Amino acid sequence: MIVHERFTEVGGSERVVEQFHALWPDATVHAAFADPSALPPGLADVKVQTSSLQALYKGGRGYARLLPLMPWAMSHIDVGEADLVVASHHAFANRVRVPVGCGFISYTHTPARWMWDPRLRALEGGLPTRVLLGAIATSLRRTDHAAAQHPDVIVVNSAHVAGRVRRWWGREAQVIHPPVDIERFHPDLSVRREGFFLLAGRLVPYKRPEVAVAAARRAGVRLVVAGEGRSRGAVEQAAGPGVELLGEVDDETLVELYRSCIAVVLPGEEDFGIVPLEAQACGTPVIALRAGGACESVLDGRTGMLYDAEEDEVVSLARSLASFDPGRFSSEVIREHAERFSPQAFRQAVDIVAGQVSAARDPQGP
DSSP, X not given: OEEESEESSOOHHHHHHHHHHHHSTTSOEEESEEOGGGSOGGGTTOOOEEOGGGGGXXXXXXXXXXXXXXXXXXXXXXXXXXXXXXXXXXXXXXXXOOOTTOEEEEEXXXXXXXXXXXXXXXXXXXXXXXXXXXXHHHHHHHHHHHHTTSOSEEEESOHHHHHHIIIIIOOOOEEOOOOOOTTTSOOOTTSOOOSOEEEESOOOGGGOHHHHHHHHHHHTOOEXXXXXXXXXXXXXXXXXXXXEEEXXXXXXXXXXXXXXXXEEEEOSOOSSOSHHHHHHHTTOOEEEESSTTHHHHOOBTTTEEXXXXXXXXXXXXXXXXXXXXXXXXXXXXXXXXXXXXXHHHHHHHHHHHHHHHHHHHOTTOO
16 A cells, blocks of 8 residues: 655655556555645556545645644554555655554655754744744654654665654664656757756745845856746745746656756755756756755766855855856766666665565565
């Protein structure tokens, strides 16, 4: 059985669940609530089993009011007679209750940052929002830690997240990097580079999109922004004449942007980050903050450039943008690196872990 917390938009975690289903096509897929339009292609024909929260969910990304009810919803998922539960965890999936003898793997995208990291909460909204979020986080940390002791194995998407699991949950984790669709994202030598940098993905506080915009303006370079989110206002405020805001774009447009930009910019600290891999699968270099998952997905000097925010973060990124030389990078080398993160490699690694869990549960075998 596969458990995902919510299907409200298609992102990296939904792509992971898509690969879980490709590995176990007969497994049921559960979520607290789901928007059918927010399922990745590999799950388009799957009937997701939802909880009673589905009746309260109105679709789209407006689910914040359901957050206090999600721990209850996840703990009441009926696993039936499953012999293995694989949870896709952001905040509450580890609370699913499995019977004695059932294997339990948690693929943890990250322990909930808003629950454990006060630096992240400091980026969220005004003072009332931060105070409320802090109170909710305090009330949930103890039970979150307890739930994290239930899985047989915790698998994470990066060594960076493994460090959080160790600090916050007191557990060790295995690293299996998430997959990138190397068939959909691939180079096209007929597409010309058009002299702009690209910022792609959700515009949310921890990704620091306004830093990229302000840095591009300071460096005097063109920046195209493809994405939407609650940081849109901060992005617009920082924007200047050389910044173009496209909003959310479809998959075909995103691929063309990856192929035609000089480089993709990553100004925030990512858990792992699928955007840098999508760009590299298209043969495009990445300029990323030397922090978080980018240190594992970008090879400094070979597939991109890692910069240090030694002073003001805008100044540091602006210097990197102004000095960036795309001629130093080989599209073929970048693509070859991205191929290491194929869906096939991901499924093979997950299958090995599942076999280990099953063997540990039944050491005598069939």
